[in-house]
Amino acid sequence: MASATPRPVRDAIQVTVNGQARSLRTPPARPLLDVLRDDLELTGTKEGCSVGVCGACSILVDGRLMSACLVPVGMVAGREVTTVEGLAGPDGELSRVQRAFLECSGFQCGICTPGQVVAATALLAENPSPTADEVREYMTGNLCRCTGYYSIVRAVLSAAGTSATGDAAKEPA
Amino acid sequence: MLLFDYHRPTTVAETAALMAELGEDAELLAGGTSLMNLARLGLAEPAHVIALADVGELGGLDATPDGGLQLGATTTIRHVETSPLVRGRAPGLAEACGHVATVRIRNQATVGGSLVHADPNQDLPPMLMVHDALARITGPNGDRSVPVAELFLGFFETVVQPEEILHSIVVPPPARGFRAGYLKFLPRTKDDYSTVAVAVGLTAEEGRVTAARIAVAGGGSTPLRCTAAERALVGTIPGEATALAEAAALVREALDPISDARGSSGYKREMARVCTTRLLRRLGTEDAG
Structure with a gap:
């Protein structure tokens, strides 16, 4: 009988990265993180823990927040990937979230910042005016080893146009 | 490591044929949150991975006519957590889903993956058990239905056989009160x-x-x-x-x-x-x- 089973994927993987169509000839099992950084030279996405915990490699796949270290590149065939490099406008003008992180000093050493900015972008797309508690809840998975969390929360609230006073300035209960 | 062949079937029948042909050399891939970690650590070394993302009949989240729910195996935990249907019919299930790891992981991890991975610390199994939920398992000899309370055998081990696929979870309508x-x-x-x-x-x-x-x-x-x-x-x-x-x-x-x-x-x-x-x-x- 003729084999009815489809053959493994060997064709180039077609994916849109930051609005650009890309054709990737690479093993589909490779983590998207490695492909972004090593093949596409998009080094804004950082490698931290490599096991989906720290959030340094946060990216958007069809607008949904994911860990690039846990996504095999084959999984994003036909889908749209956004990295921190894709958030600024066409002329390089920073996004609302990026501007707010600058204005509120929402970073210290900077290694977690791309992931924080991508996660905050995903949050505001789902919930345009979150409370400080909702920001903390949503961004629980984005670790800042400098522990600069207060200014990160303030930056997200500022990007949302929510006042950064009141409960945002207080320690969490 | 991580250089397995990658298969993208689009139907359960194609998936089953691949599983029969590749046997023990193949693993099923749903969201990837467990398998990618295991592969990276060398704890799983499949020669072939069968990705389920394109198998439409394994996805979805539907109301059943009797007032219950059907959760496809590849439905993400975030989808269950945020679904108004789940919040209406089984709010406890939405609550438990909201406790799984982080939003980022819940966007990727699936209902079926979290069950067949069978880590005894997972959040969904106890909540599905208190709802008397049933796991629908499909295999070469047809479908069978197993209470989630009887799905687990031991650490990382379930009653789902190597030639079988966890198809969906059925949550019966909750009793009045x-x-x-x-x-x-x-x-x-x-x-x-x-x-x-x-x-x-x-x-x-x-x-x-x-x-x-x-x-x-x-x-x-x-x-x-x-x-x-x-x-x-x-x-x-x-x-x-x-x-x-x-x-x-x-x-x-x-x-x-x-x-x-x-x-x-x-x-x-x-x-x-x-x-x-x-x-x-x-x-x-x-x-x-």
Whole structure:
């Protein structure tokens, strides 16, 4: 009988990265993180823990927040990937979230910042005016080893146009 | 490592044919949160990975005509958590889903993946058990249905056979007067696996418990129901102090957790008692939804 089973994927993987169509000839099992950084030279996405915990490699796949270290590149065939490099406008003008992180000093050493900015972008797309508690809840998975969390929360609230006073300035209960 | 062949079937029949052809060399890939980690650590070294993302019939989240829910195996945990349908028909299930790791992981991890991975600390199994949920498993000899309470055999082991696929989970319509809740004890970080976690479902009529379900994650080599504690609650007043203390003590007796970095065996058993007490107290003051 003729084999009815489809053959493994060997064709180039077609994916849109930051609005650009890309054709990737690479093993589909490779983590998207490695492909972004090593093949596409998009080094804004950082490698931290490599096991989906720290959030340094946060990216958007069809607008949904994911860990690039846990996504095999084959999984994003036909889908749209956004990295921190894709958030600024066409002329390089920073996004609302990026501007707010600058204005509120929402970073210290900077290694977690791309992931924080991508996660905050995903949050505001789902919930345009979150409370400080909702920001903390949503961004629980984005670790800042400098522990600069207060200014990160303030930056997200500022990007949302929510006042950064009141409960945002207080320690969490 | 991580150089497996990658297959993208689009139907369950194609998936089954690939599984038959590739046998033990193949692993199924749903969200990837477990398999990618295991592969990277060298704990799984499949030559072939069969990705389920394009198999439409394994996805979805639907209302069943009788008032219950059907959750496709590849439905993400975030989808279940945020679904108005789930919040309406099984709010306890949405609550438990909201406790899984982080939003980022919930966007990727799936219902089916979290069940067949069979880590005894997972959040969904105890909550599905208190809903009397059924796992629909499809294989070469047709479909079979197994209560989620009977799905797990041991650490990382289920009754799903190598040639079978977990197709979907069916959550029956809750009885009138049913309410459910989840309490996850997290002494370390919010995105951690629990030290122990307790799910409770109570059905009450005219001020008396007519049916109870209690299930625990992290209390042994599998998530498990505590049937002696359930029986002790039937006929009591919801939230009544003596009855809930007795039930909570029976939960402690039913468990045999391993000692690990999240706590000693004795500590976990005691915290399961405490969590059961608190949850029963909470549910005793809540009206059925």
